[in-house]
Amino acid sequence: MDQKKNKPERPFYIPPKNVPTPSEIISDAKRSIKNPRSLPTKRPFTPRDERRSLFPTTTCRNPDSRPPSAFSLSSKHFDGPESRPVSGARLIPLDHTPQIPELDSSESTCSPLPPKPPTDPNKTQRKYTRNSRLYSGNSVEESTKTVKTSSLTDLSKQVKAPDSEPPKRVNSGPKERTPVEGREETQPIPLEERGEGDGKEMPHRAPSSAAVRSPPRSAGSREESRVGSGGSKRTSSAGSTGRTGSAGKREVEETPEEASFYTDHIAPLLEKMTVSAKKKEADHVVKFTDELYTILLKENLLGKNCKRRSVILKTIFKILDLDDPKVLLRLARLILSFKVSGNNLTSVCKLVFKVSRNEKNDPQFLRGDILDLLLETVRNTDPVSSSEALIYCVGAIKFMTGNTKIVKELVKKDCIEALANLLIGINKTNRENTKPNDQLGHILVQLTAAMRNLADASSSRERLLNSKGLESLCYVIDTYTADGDLMLNISRIFSKVTLHTDCCMALITQPSAYKSFIHLLNKQQHKADVVVRVCFILGNMTAKNDDARLRLFQENKSMEALLAIMKYYLDRDIKIRSREKEKETSKQDSSKGNDCEDVLIKTVRVVANMSINEMVGPVLASNQQFVELLLNILECKDVQSSEELSLNTVATINNLSFYNTKTSAITDQQMRIIEVLLKMVLADNMEAMVESSRVFGNLTRQKCVRDYLVENKVDQMMITMLDSGNREVVYIACGVLINFMVDDENRSVLKKDGGIAKLVEVLRDFAKTDWELASMVCQILWNYSVKITSTNSCFGEQESKDLNDVLLELLDRECAFEDLDDEDEEMKHFFQDTWSEDFCPVATQLLQRMESYSSDLEPIESPSES
Template sequence: AESLTWKNVIAPVLQRLENGSEDSVDRLCDLCADLHHTLADADMLGRRCNERSKILRTLFRLVDHNSSQLNLHIAELCLAMSVSGNNQLNICKLIFQSSRSEANDIFFQKNSLIELLLGVLNTEEVCVSGEALLYCVGTLKFLSGNPKILKLLLDKNCIGVAQRLIQKLCAVEDASIKMAAHILVQLTATLRNLADHPESRRLFVSFSIPPALCQVLHHYCEDEDICTNISRVFSKVSSYCECCLALARIPHCYQLFLDLLSKHHQKQDLVVRFLFTLGNLTAKGDEPRLQLFQCTGCMDTLLQLYSSYQRKDEPQQEGRPSSRKPPAPPINAQETDDVLVKLVRVLANMCIHPAVGPCLASNTICIQLLMETLELRSVHESEELLVNVAAAINNLSFYQENSQIRHNRLAIAKLMMKLLLSSSMDAMLEATRVYGNLSLHQDVRDFIIQNRVHTFAVTLLDSKRAEMCFSACGVLTNLALDPPKRVSLTLEGIISVIDFWLICSSFWETGCC
């Protein structure tokens, strides 16, 4: 049967391909497709065809036509015939070159190439076919930038294949470790793209991708590209509850992230994403907050990062020349703010834990850095950062024993003025919350009256945001508890406003309105 198929069908097609220099590319593509279908129907794909070498020689000659469409037809058929060694490498390289152009994406959606590439990744070993694997994964990285192909990759079990490949790459011998690292750069970039698709998240969990990537981080902690790609993956998937919980269950992940933050502290794009991931983890509950805090060197690492990204080298004020040499060109101001926004969020989340909060509140360096940020930044340029700093100070102000917040309460009250006087409602809210806690102290109440902060609090009672009204009322209520100030507030008509607002709020809480 094979000889008849060869004589009557395959040989004539090969003849036309060999003599096809004058044919159009479309015609040659059709002939390749016909040949592929014929071999498949006759069960002659793989290594099952006696004349396999002749078919491959004919196909390789067609590469000279320099057509991506034709080359992908050739590559599909060659992989389907289980080429190996240098032939496999050359085919994988050919596919990779075509995948670099988005114009060729359409061709990958109309054939079995993706499935065949995943098959290569499943079956080949790094020590034998490392370079071919590199080109395969590089192709998937380029293709995964296309949303339509992204869905196709998920349907073809790309995440499952990636998980098995990661296990192989983490177990290579020393002789193959450099090649394994190159492959992992491309593979983690592919997973970074896959993480964008909503359907990928449950697959990341079911195929245990988070622990697999933590294993990669452990083995390849010195490789900035690999670590950065994985930080991008975690920052994306940790925003979703199921993935965040899976990540939180990984033993020692907090220590691992802290070690990487310390090791690669100057790589801003890595730092900001691992901090964002830690912020997501510590937002979920008390256990992650305590686990992170109990890690070796946790506060040292976070505060060293804070100090290095604080951006203290602001332009000198006129009339105050500096004797120092000009500082090295700083990281972009927005990039430093991005780091601090995420870092302060981690601190604010951690201190919610009753065992962690007192330690942070009594940490002189931590409180000094937060206050320093309030001094150095403006609400106009760094609104989100200052709002986060105020939120952290508010959380920390609940802890009184040995509290640096309490010790610096007047200085903090003064710094909060810039937030209260800004046009940002979020900044006003956080500042008002801080005043609500600090106004338990006599000297802060004096400051509030002297600087007319209470008049701002009164205007905030008209806010449509209930949380703003409650915070403002808290400040005014604390002032009213002080007899001399109660007289002053009565004369200004504020006491009646407070009483009226408290009556209304009690009705709201009991559902009587």
């Protein structure tokens, strides 16, 4: 209600802004018949990619630098306590381990010297044994444990290496540990808890203070013991209870209520999930996973609020080896809900991507809130530090936008806004750097592909405009012009949205749009799929706005770019066609030929639309190179096999022929143009005849053209077209006949071929709804009767009577507007204006001429008086 009140009220009699009135529509339609006009065309065909892959099969990306579409993924690729701080560098394993001799009470207190230390005393080295249960140099954690006993402590005080400092022992603390992708990160386990051994007696260990403080474990079993056991002073972000962090700060301890809740509700579900997974009972795993998610959500224990977060995650990670899409997607939902980061975020995004690659799994994404979690990941993930995670996350969304049901849900959940915000963030990062980031480019390929599919959804255009999506895409063009995959996606987006006036106007007013598109045409000139769409976009912009025509023409080297494209693809098309005739081409080459023709169609349309502007048109008409290219197209193509290209080219020549300037290249080449058009007229194609007749209407202003067309019986053809019943065809024929009637030697054919009677019928059929056409009929008859001596002999007796009756009826105001009762006031005013301004002046003069020469009888003299 508030929004309606805030809107300014508009009086009903004032037409809304930017909405043409009926009279304007009719006037524009009439002007388009003889004046320059914009050309329609179909949007370039985009085949659906049935194969779901990260990048298209024809990608220009280096396989070594781009992320793979197919990969192996298992529980080993997830880390345990995933958010442990890392240093970015790992310690080098020790190659040398001092051998500590066993002590005997009977021996002397003096001990033999230890082995020689490493050459570099600062370079610690370590030899791993099977009992240490540590990974090799590629392990997730390369940690060590210092074995301490009272006897060994005394021994270390007595033993010293000669002539050298004692070797330093380096214990890798939490800040020096870096998880490695592809391995499971594991907490160090106290030696007395480890079940592995090689049969040798293990040295005695004194329990650490942390182990003493640890409460008894009932529900967490061995896994919980490993994560939260003593001996390790590391702090997990999952919130293990009662431990001291590396900075000496004590974490918030788990309350008895929290521990009881975990034991009673969460731990049993985790156990059931694990047992069901081992038995490969996927439905049971799904059931228990949903129950666990519901409980955690209800108790607000998702995110990083749960103190047993790492324990739950470790259990989930172990179940990921169960290869069932329903299970994997449920587990991915849980992992994403815990707000994982780093390697785990990348792995879970890969997991979702892997599931989304199969179209059969699409219904699973409509269950639960997995779509919300993916969009939340898009909104909250840093594209620089987590670029790989976003590549696969947005890639999964891209796959799902191929499903119409999921598209509707994504649009409702503000997916377009989320992608637009990510796009803005990436642009901001690229502005701050001197060179665009390749990894960000990989994200943009997925993002723009998803936007391309979402652009067809309802309300998508409004969302794109409100989120500044179009503006951001223009900046991407300038930043990644050489990226063929990215440019193809963006051109597909614009080719869709510019079919609609609102988006087209937004792009027209974008200052950098013209420069960006011209730069893209120059950079990607040989990529037909990009060029054809960019030209289609420019054609849409110039079709709907006169300012766009002028701004595009004034853009630096815009015409050079368009002409270069026309020449390149025309030459390429000619070569391919010549090979086809020699039967040396393959089917693939034939498709390339079609691509060339499509590019020519869209490029010619751009220039045709630009020529509508009164400043641009005369300049283009004087461009010899451009006119020559148009004629080459008509001479190389025929209307049967290349109908749209031929018709667009003729329409472009018609637009240019409107400007009858001294420097016009159309005038210089007019006889050549007429010869080419006559071939199209003789073809059995009504549209070709109409388009050619438009050009005849402009070129017949020249006497030499009229004479040549009369020799080829084009005047008779125009008279025949009066019977078509099509208003546009009749209008064009009348325009040509007006010019033919200027020459005295060409007038007789009008009466001879029954043209007078046909013109009278045109007045009866169309006059009351088209006074401009009625005016043209009267002009033809006026030019025809310029040397009249008798009305009946000039027009014919019956034709004169019919014409006189029709003119009298049409000049009577009441009769002329008797059929307008159902029309609104605006239409009535429009018809009345055109009747009084266009029709009445010429019709009145014609009627007066006919009445002046209406009798062939000589006056009778009065008899003389007798």
